[in-house]
Amino acid sequence: MKHFVNRNSGTMNQTLQGLSTHEVEVQRAAGHGAVMPPPTSRTYAQIIREDVFTLINNLLFVLCAALLLMGQISEAVVSAGAVLFNVVISVVQEIRAKRALDRIALLTRPRATVIRDGQEQSIDPGALVQNDLLMLRTGDQVVVDGSIISEGYVEIDESLLTGESEPIMKQFGDLLSSGSFCLSGTACYRAERVGMASVAGQLTAKVRAFRRTFTPLQWQITVVIQSLLMVALYIEIILLMIALANQTALVEVVRMSVIVVSIVPIGLFLATSVAYALGAFRLAGKSALVQRLSAVESLSNVDVLCLDKTGTITTNTLVLEQMHPFNRSEAELRHLLALYVAHTSGRNATSLAIEAACASQHSHSSLHVREEIAFSSERKWSALSIEDPPYQGVYVLGAPEMLLPAFRSATDLGLFADEETRRGRRVLLFAFTRNLVPLQVIGEKPVLPADLLPLGMVSLRDELRHDVQKVLAGFSEVGVQMKILSGDHPQTVATLARQIGISGTEQVISGSELEQMDEGQLLQVVEDTTIFGRITPQQKERLVQALRSHHHYVAMIGDGVNDLLSLKQADLGIAMESGSQATRGLADIVLLNDSFAALPAAFAEGQRIRNGMESAMKLFLTRVLYLALLLLTIPMLGAFPFAPKQKALITFETIGIMAVALAAWAHPGPPSRHGLGHLLLHFALPAAVSLSLIAFGIYLLTFFHALQQIGESSADAQLLAQSALTTFAVCSGLLLVPFVVPPARWWAGGSNLSSDWRPTLLAAGLLVVYLGVIAFPPLRTFFSLAALHPIDYLFIGAAALLWSIIQRWLWRAHILERLLHLPWEDKA
Template sequence: MSELTGLTSQEVAQREAKGQVNNVNLATSRSYWDIIRHNVFNFLNIILLLIGFALISFGRWNDAIASTGLVFLNIAVSVAQEIRAKRKLDQIALLSRPRINVLRDGAEVEIDPARIVKDDLVVVEPGDQIVVDGPVVGTGEAFMDESLLTGESDLVLKREGDELLSGSFCVTGKLYYRAEKIGEESYANKLTQTARKFQVVKTPMQKDVDFVIRILIASAGFLAFILFMVGAWFLEVSDERLVQATAVIVGQIPYGLFFIVGVTYALAAVRIAEKGALTQQLNAVEALSNVDILCTDKTGTLTTNRIQYEQLVPLSATDYPAETVSQWLGTFARSATLTNATSEAVINGLDGFKFPFVDEVTFSSARKWSALTFDQPQMRGAFVLGAPTMLEAYFPADTNLTPQIEAWAAQGLRVLVFAYSPETTQLNDENSEPHLPPLTPLALLSFSDELRPDTQAVLESFAQVGVTVKIISGDDPRTVAALAKQAGLPDDIGLVSGPELEMVPDEMLTAVAEKNTIFGRISPQQKERLVDALKAGGHTVAMMGDGVNDVLSLKKADVGISMQSGSGATRGVADIVLLNDSFAALRPAFIEGKSVVSGLIDNIRMFLARAFASALLIVAISMTGLGFAFTPAQLALTFFYVGFPPLLIAIWARPEKLAAKPMRLIMNFAIPAAVITALFGVVIYTGFFVGAFDQFVSSSASPELIAEYAAEQGIQAETPEQITRLTAEIIAQTALAAFTTFVGLLIIVFIEPPVRFLAGGDRYSGDIRPTLTAVGMTIVVFIVFANPGLRRFFSLAEIGAQGLILTFLLALICGALQLLVWRRHWFEKFFALEPLKLEKETDALWEMK
């Protein structure tokens, strides 16, 4: 290699002037613009912001800030968390960015990969990553690890004329290669260019939430339009009163739900980050909980890319004791010019010396054996280590190694044979072609792929909760199956090879993908095809990988998972990155996802029960002609049951196995609760308005409150009749506000029943914390109604202790009726639905902790 000089400085400058520079910028994470665009410019945010501007145009600044403020908070939380993930990934990429040595003007120079020009001579030494494509030049040779590209773990020997592909690594040896395909022309770049754009896929829960919110927005818009048209054209209602009513209707849109969803995702992201998993988008944790098929690569994902020496069994045909053979083998591994994963495993497992050798044949993936000859007193002759199938032709005819080989293979172990010829000293002929003499087998050796810590426990945990694991690799399917057995998968798993898969028509691919577990000799395009087939079968698929060959399939999967040590392209498109390559981090991430779903379902139940009930009350009370159900200020009372408590419920949520689809669980709870609340509410409003409860309660509205209310409504309050009507309307609204607040707090108890007696709308929880929160909020509500200043702030009249206690008791009766409806399954019976079984179940999720 001494005759190589590389490009001159002038030649480099000429190529730079022509733009022949490796200046491609592989994305290692999402851009800031992508993050902001996704979180700001979506349909629901735009609608809610338009509503906010409409309220401002009506002069309702407070209402506009209260509604759109939560939208901005949600945007801030989401953007902050995703930018945090981006910066972490960029830091990982920066730390792992290689420095390259090139030969220029006859000397080696260290440069950034982006400064490589076409025809540069790149120096490759152990540990170096190949960043551009090109042929080997000169007489050097090296063993390359191409597992990130092909998925195969075997090292590949590269010599003069052989092509090096970007994305591979040098394990041993030294060589030079010419940079021919640079920038976007490189192999790794072409493989990943179709996956550059980061796509955000909504989870089923997000789709359900979006659907419900769109329905509520449409309903609110329709109600506001009808109210405006009827009031303005037929009832001659004042503009101020119409604006107030519109603000109340718009207030039924659960803005807080957006904020709670964002906070829930952010909390989950922080929790699993502490366990070693980094999320690139907030919904990734929840998406993981929906997965029912986990596809994973083998090399570098389930395994650590290291081999472990297991056992040496001396063969009875020789008289050498095991100690002698072990020392010979340890010496053989230490004396070789080049080392690979197998020889490193031998060195770590056996003692030996480093002797000078007479002749050598290095390992190659084609031969699958290596050999050394020694002329030492302790060790004389030719010694060979390799695959039994490649060496059996050199053994005596009566040699039978099959029983031991098959026994180890059944355990998922790799098997090599160590053999020798006592007199041979030359292994290469006059043409430097290797040849072997007749050999005597000395011992059989077993090796195992080193699984990542907790791999078996994690796979068992996923199996317990119904997640099917499929291993997709570039290795031989039999080798992959052996590893699968080590990882705890059953013996009767189906195997399919890449060539076999190529023959399967698209219409049959889903069935083949579902039936089999091991897929070997699979190309990157076939991985993508398998993921598509599984998704077409209705499965939610997660794909885990670390190499460039996994990028396309990670993009196709519902959840893409990458190792930190994987390629930058893989980390860039992954939804979740396992820090420190911690496979065990998947387990808490899955549990956290289940907790996210559980918490979101509980919160959506609360928000929808409140929204449905309010909508029914607005329509029903408006039809009675007795005024309007609420004022905007009174809506602020909802903070006590759908403002602060949902945050705690999101924090305290526990993983659950759902008894049905989320929307069925939500509607089964929310609709009966809303209808019963509305029926009671109409009676309470009407009763307080007409004075039906005068004999039980002493109620009044201050002149200041009446004057403010009249001014806000744009109506006169001069005659006794006008004042009496306004007073009755304010008192009725106050009583209704108290009742709906107490019912909302009771809903919290029903969502997380602390005792079995209260379980009906949801399964028994046993968690006392939500109930204590509801009790605390109830005390706060009593204080609000008892304090004149707080009553004024919320536009509430004085209904006295008796009136407040009456509304509280009526709320308890309402709750009892709700509990009865849930327990008797009257809602399901009315709609001819199968009753839900919500009894407490022993869930395997708890064993996953």
């Protein structure tokens, strides 16, 4: 039994007494209590504030409030409906992700065993104060920084902090860092730096509580929104000047403003929210927690994937791969190894691997251990002294190069160690001597016994994560570069990389070499090198920054506190569930059960989102450009193209439901290589110009026909013209759908052949819904529509069909590209 002794006081009782309740309160009052790092997920208030009260939403809310004050209740409700629907979907999805993360954080939050008033207590780390005495046992996490004040040794895993997989032996006076784990042994340590002042706390504090990064798709949408906002502002100023000149009623000015603001396609936010929510929902059953809605789409843009080694590619466990006995059978060697690990007090990755491989050879006999030397990463060996015959003697297990000086001269160990080392495996030599000699003299370091005889050798390998090789090979096939950033030895990392099929492992760079490089050299090295070993968290961050400065889209997969800085700098952060709480909180995606299997599905889902949003963008851009052109032309007649409720009906029929459907029904596959400019010039602009010309003609004919031949008043003529224009907008908008997602080759021209009939059938169904609206008088009146003559409806339908034929020819003949001398590709 080990006793805990304070070398300063010399009495065990004073050490184990700990702080009293009064002393704890004094420490806390003096500001020496634990100040925990800020939460890494957004609060509910932040989610609602940032998702609901955007600039465009606020503008629409003000206009709808104005309509309410003027008694236009139905118009206000209809106009605000799409906005509220968008907000609800976005907020619900983000709250769902937050709750899932908080549940994981609660389940994995460590507890601290503290000694107070002479009694052990289990408390939350946030309740600790400086000078608290804490107990550390096998499997416990170190929750504060402090020095060991007890005798004996503990084996500490600092891989979450340093990335180094080798355990470290700690003894009296050594510093324990928060975020590390006790693999074996028992110790008592004094809290010196708690909460934010600790190592883990300081690293966590360097990253933001919540990071908002934009994907390429979000940047495209932002450019569209900002550009159209400027267009809307320009049109609004012109219309306000016209309204002032004509002394237009205030309620009509507000109605016009609602229409003008609708140029800004806020429905794009709805479409993206739905696409992201569906992507997260599809991944929910595939062991992935999506914490940032855009993260799924973000993965499909990645061209460089950075990975930590220990705890990310590997499982932090070892597997016994080969055995090489000397002058005995393999079964006998297994039996001796099983007895050895069964009688050692510590349980590390090596002993667990040997125990798992040799368990069937263990006879469960209990031997008397005379002396034990625990494994130390400094001396790289452990030993047992056994008194019971026929096993009497000293048994030693360690690195061959450390044991060789204690062997008899001319001992030949063969080539096994060299061959296994070249394969990247860890080799241990098991040896013994019959002489029961002391292994350690009090106050001195342990020494190996002389005249050791080899019993056998074993090779161990790091256990890889399930499916990691298959997943990384899939990413390589689509052109994603791999970079491994590890705290382990560079050659060890390179060998592991070769095992999982990563190419380009010939050149390796260490952290010390990185320190000597200027920015120019670093940029060149980070492009050409795959393996980086013995690097610090700050160097990981610097490498990711260098990759992004070269216009790479970078994803980082990590598990430890040492990965926090690089996760923050990456375009996409991915964490393992078994990693630190801070890492999981910062990550955009958490791989539940530490499974890589979700990544291929997430990559395909990202492609699906991009393809679906490209189709939705075609609809939105065509509609808003066409509306903008009408707002610039029809007011010249002293009229206005739509009433707010008519505009809401058009949006619902041609955009609202259809955009959601396109997001849900999109297919995975390589997205278009062309950017927003090509989509605008090739698809949206030709369609918007042709649509606006025909629409203006229909409005003009209906308006003057009602004034001159029917004798209607100006207000009634405008209502008839608006009704005709609304009908044409719905028909042409629904006819645009098969051009966006061509179900057959005849429709191909503006887009590649899809062969998916679902959007077209949905468009047909929505057309039936619109016919029901105009056929049912109460609904027709609610949406401010006038009844037209049946011949007028047929004329409008024929005009929409004629437009579709003309537009098909414009796309297939590449008229605009020829006029502007732009390149094109045939989609027919």
